[in-house]
Amino acid sequence: MRQTKDQQVKEIVVGLALGVLAQSVHSVTSGKQALEFGFNHAWRSWPQASEFPSIGGFNPGNLIWIGMGKSEGRLATCAFWTEGRWATPHIRYDSWTLEDALDHHSSTQVSADDWTELGRLFVESFTPGEVIRE
Numbered sequence: 226m227r228q229t230k231d232q233q234v235k236e237i238v239v240g241l242a243l244g245v246l247a248q249s250v251h252s253v254t255s256g257k258q259a260l261e262f263g264f265n266h267a268w269r270s271w272p273q274a275s276e277f278p279s280i281g282g283f284n285p286g287n288l289i290w291i292g293m294g295k296s297e298g299r300l301a302t303c304a305f306w307t308e309g310r311w312a313t314p315h316i317r318y319d320s321w322t323l324e325d326a327l328d329h330h331s332s333t334q335v336s337a338d339d340w341t342e343l344g345r346l347f348v349e350s351f352t353p354g355e356v357i358r359e
Contacts, residue, residue: 229279234279238293239305241347243303243344244340245314246344247323253311253356260290266349270346303330304326
């Protein structure tokens with residue numbers, strides 16, 4: 226059974242958070258335009274995008290931006306984003322490592338390496354002043 230659009234957005238938002246953390250990035254700018262551009266850039270280049278057929282169209286970054294804003298309240302996920310001046314990804318469970326969370330979020334369709342690649346593509350679209358590295 227295929228996931229709904231909301232389920233697909235939630236899965237991508239979590240995977241993106243983990244992928245960004247895998248880049249040793251603490252935060253990225255929370256500016257809507259920069260986030261949307263960054264995601265759209267990553268999405269066009271990411272081979273696994275076809276696994277999420279409901280995410281597409283002219284500006285899939287807007288769906289992800291909205292999903293990032295909702296993610297902190299979604300308690301059944303292993304990762305989420307907080308937003309303020311910066312958008313910051315977090316692992317929800319203090320006892321989990323990044324590898325634990327990536328393993329948990331991975332599937333036969335999208336591996337931990339795939340989520341890491343999405344995070345890399347996303348982060349590379351930002352200027353140095355739009356990224357805080359750990």
